Amino acid sequence: MTATGRQCGDCTLCCKVMAIEELAKPASAWCPHCAPGRGCRIYPDRPAECRTFSCVWLVNELLEEHWKPSRSKLVLTTSEDGLEVRCDPGFPDAWRREPFRGELREWAISGETLDMTVVVIVGQRMTLLTPEREFDLGIVGPDERIVRELVGTRVVNATVTKASDLER
Ligand code: SF4
Numbered sequence: 001m002t003a004t005g006r007q008c009g010d011c012t013l014c015c016k017v018m019a020i021e022e023l024a025k026p027a028s029a030w031c032p033h034c035a036p037g038r039g040c041r042i043y044p045d046r047p048a049e050c051r052t053f054s055c056v057w058l059v060n061e062l063l064e065e066h067w068k069p070s071r072s073k074l075v076l077t078t079s080e081d082g083l084e085v086r087c088d089p090g091f092p093d094a095w096r097r098e099p100f101r102g103e104l105r106e107w108a109i110s111g112e113t114l115d116m117t118v119v120v121i122v123g124q125r126m127t128l129l130t131p132e133r134e135f136d137l138g139i140v141g142p143d144e145r146i147v148r149e150l151v152g153t154r155v156v157n158a159t160v161t162k163a164s165d166l167e168r
């Protein structure tokens with residue numbers, strides 16, 4: 001049980017959309033240990049990454065009930081940069097449906113002044129949402145980073161660069 005009183009219940013979507021390094025499980029593919037809709041078959045022995053994982057819906061009641069991942073088909077997590085929205089690849093347009101699209105746009109608007117990004121991830125394809133537009137970034141690898149070009153707090157362009165190039 002979490003502070004919100006919420007439980008995963010019939011939801012197992014993170015076991016599909018998240019990559020699990022310890023199991024070499026890629027993103028957007030069911031974990032071989034998952035019984036979809038029921039739970040983890042190796043629950044007592046699941047990797048540390050799974051033990052420590054909670055999606056935003058589970059732990060933050062600011063996200064209303066309709067965001068439950070098994071219903072919305074969207075798993076929300078936070079990163080250093082802001083919010084990541086992973087979409088069930090079986091429902092790649094789930095994030096475009098209302099009320100989700102409208103709420104994501106509102107977060108992009110409020111995030112702009114706070115320098116927090118809203119990124120939608122379908123498989124390896126990423127889309128950066130800003131108040132004014134969507135930046136389709138294509139496939140972004142784990143060794144790549146999104147680079148935003150800002151005018152004030154407004155994002156005017158977004159590109160993808162190798163992380164190693166940014167460190168030079
Ligand atoms: S996506 Fe969230 S609610 Fe669903 S199983 Fe994972 S942690 Fe639980």
Ligand code: SF4
Binds near residue numbers: 033035039040041043
């Ligand atoms: S090991 Fe269990 S909790 Fe972890 S991804 Fe696989 S099914 Fe889910």
